Amino acid sequence: MSGRGGIFQLAGAAQGSALVLSRPLSFWGGIDAETGDIIDRSHPDLGANIAGRVLVMEGGRGSSSSSSVLAEAIRLGTAPAAILLARPDPILAVGAIVAESLYGKAMPLVVCDIAGIGSGDRIAIAVGKDGAAIVRRF
């Protein structure tokens, strides 16, 4: 796959193994920030772990408290290496921005076409010359 373009909600470079969720996940009530485990009992990916993965989903979902959970996960090192979304999500964006501001840890959050990405694909995210995101499989 050649690179696909994307828009950063929070800019940065990262790479990791894709974890593609079949349904959007609310971080609040859905992620244990201490471990990175998916704990939402109604979610099809219950039991998977997001730490260090490139998390891929359509969009965010649910309570604004998800901002805090994402920020806390980034602080603890249990957050994904990056998140790819098909639709922008203000709540996850806030969590990522706050964590970068507090802890200097940039977890890239990218809005892009997520079609064709499968769990386990190796994904690299880079910052293009124009500041846009470049998402590649390698």
Add this chain to the structure above:
Amino acid sequence: MTFELSAEDRSMLQGEQGPAVAAAMKILVAFAGAVGARSLLDISAAHIDGCLYHGQAGLDFVERLVDGAGRVKVQTTLNVGSLDLIHPELVRMPEGRDAPARRLMKAHMDLGCQATFTCAPYQTRFRPSFGQQIAWGESNAIVFANSVIGARTNRYGDFIDLCCAMTGRAPAFGLHLRENRRGRILFELEGLDADASDATFVGVGLIIGQKSGDHIPVISGLPAPRDEDQLKALGAAAATSGAVALFHAVGITPEAAALDDAFHGEPPRDVIRVTRADIREAVAALSGVPDGAPLSAVCLGTPHFSHDEWMRLLPMLRATDRGKRTPIYVNTGRATLERLTAEGALDDAEALGLVPVADTCTYVTSVLRRLDGAVMTNSGKWAHYAPGNIGVSVAFGDLADCVRSAAAGFVVRGAR
């Protein structure tokens, strides 16, 4: 699409008003971009839902603002915290959580926020007015401010509500703009009694929450409420079962004098009929235990009990034989509690089995002493969240049912 910053916005962003304001503005601008706003607008009040301790990141954020000599720019009220600072003996926190929870509440006060610690700021002296632009967190407060008062806020939450307070600005999008306050779905209520019960209002709220999705609901056929507390219960239920931030009730709420006003003259995209049976079914689903189940407590005041609600409860209790003396916990704002105390209204509280709880709420923290029986409540919100949060079985009922059941020591319904 370009984003327009005012000269004042740029000044804040560039750090001319200190590092705390700059940090808040940077986050606010990024958020505004993510929601597709083109500019920011002035707000004159904020309500911050940031005092519940969820982890270190939340505390770090507020303390960083305090360290940067931050002060809120507009009148700012605070939602509940994890502790009852008025009755510290009531809340039992896990080891090590008490200190950061207390620091979180104090850090917000250090930023110049008012120590209201209530989820019903609309029933304090900080109540906003019609048309006022505000940035509020806390779902029940948001829906009340928009719907019952006609103030204008989006659903703000973690970090962003405080960034709005620190800058006096909010993204110009969503419910701040008149054109986005138009109703979309019509709920036609059929055959309701004129003096509908509190439970009816809760049931209607649950249904519009479940069925509105992202669309603004309009209710026709809602009986005139006895007082605004019935609309408060409706809104809290709608914001619990769904994501309702604004509802219109034709002939009742201020932006819905007539059906056409609520829909801005356009047709609804959907019409949903709601019968008495639908409402009964929605309310019944709140109860996890049958009539006759033994009770360990009654919990009232979610959202926080108003002075009027206390004035309904107290005579009811005094007229009831206390019987089993099941404890009745009542969450309320500290300002309401001070007023009641000054009036002597709570002089016989202990004899009545009352446990007033301020600054927090019995479903977000550990207050209840006994959890061996079911807990009865008149709150749709409490009934929804408490089983997951604190692991209790719940019976839902009207205020009169709750009072009678407390005396009986088991669930009694149909007391009207």
